[in-house]
Amino acid sequence: MRKIRWVVSSIVGGIALISTTAFAADQQSLNPADYSSMRQTVKQITLPDIEQPDWLKKQLASEAAAQAAAKRSATTITVTYDVMTKGLVYANLSEFKLLANQTLNDSRGWARMNVKFVEVASGGRFTLVLAEASQLPTYSSGCSAEYSCRAGRYVVINQDRWLGATPSWNSAGGSLRDYRHMVVNHETGHWLGHDHQTCGGGGQPAPVMQQQSIDLQGCSFNPWPLASELWSTQLGI
């Protein structure tokens, strides 16, 4: 009796299983991707890479620099320097010292990095030199008698340029005072860790690290570092 019941229940169960399986096969869900390429097409549509425009890059860099400067504002870094002359120097040394110090600590200059430049009698972190033009090549093979330069810890200002700027600067209508600000900032910029820059676009202020004495490249005179130049590998800023 029990065997018969087992056989019957097995048969009934089997039939139920078969019918369920058949139903499931018939009702299997349809995949639209088996018939339409729409999903695949839409998946492949991606936004092409948008390169940030130059103006935005500059704005962002400037903001980043400003933010960095704000962070640094809590601590002031003091940088000492000493001043010396080399060769036959007949320019007014006191005026040179005063103007150089004013330039270095000007609120438009490197001082924006919260750096204070203090002149010391000797043993400064760098030496600011006012040198006779012919003495420039003695500092480095890369230095010429024509322009100012930086060699190691020496920030060397060419006396001829200090007194008369450059012909291209003068012919472009630049003032001697601005040239002096520019040359001190530019050569000190090299000591801070900067290389030369090029003009960012016609009519824009030139980066102070551009060789403005030689060619403005369509930029306007600018004796002061741009916001994007406010960093220093020398000072770890």
Add this chain to the structure above:
Amino acid sequence: MEHPTGNLIMKSLRIKNVFKQRRIWLIGGLLGLLVIFITIGIFGYFQQRAIFNNSDAQYGKAKSLMNTIFDTKASRNDRVAAIAELSKAKVTSKCDGEWWSSWQQGVFPAMKEASMACEKHRQHLIRSTRAAGIVTAYLRDDTAIAGQLQKLSSKSDLANWQQAALKTAEGVKTTIIGMHTTEDAKALQTQATKRVDAVVKGWNMLNDSSVKQDKTAYIEAEARLKQSYVDLGAIADESDAKLVKLLDSLRLAVSQK
């Protein structure tokens, strides 16, 4: 002067001849009718057999297409081609035969059964080809819209490619709006137009803010543009939902024999 008896005999003989001739004509006529009837009967029989055979052949071919449409191993191209072919499948216009032959179905049970089977297949084919036609028409619109959307991801080599991207998106939108789609694809067309319009607006905002050098607007435009590309997925959702419904109808039509 004629003899009256002789005349009577002659008369009765003439009448006899007339009757005889008429009987011959009648028998001849009946035989003729019988021949015509048999000829028509045979002709009608073969004509109906031809209808049934033709219907069987059509149905066999359509069944093979129906299997391909829902064959999990078939490729997309094969499935779509099978749906399109099914939509164009020939269907027998009627299974009764002509009036002068259809009487045979009342006489021969086998003929009646064949006619009923033919009609059943015919109705099945009508439902299936109609449903396949609807899916085919929808897929045609779906493919046309997908083809337009493809253009959105192409980056031009031109210096002002962002302007070119805007022009492309505007072109895609205009083309989609101008498409003459079936009623079933209207919602898809509307959804595609809406989503591409968002892309157009994104590019417009980006280009405008770039000209104005407005950083905040530019960054917002960039985010909106990115989102508009992500939102294109809604077109695929719309397409999938409608297609599943139409395919379900097709499957129902195919499975109801």
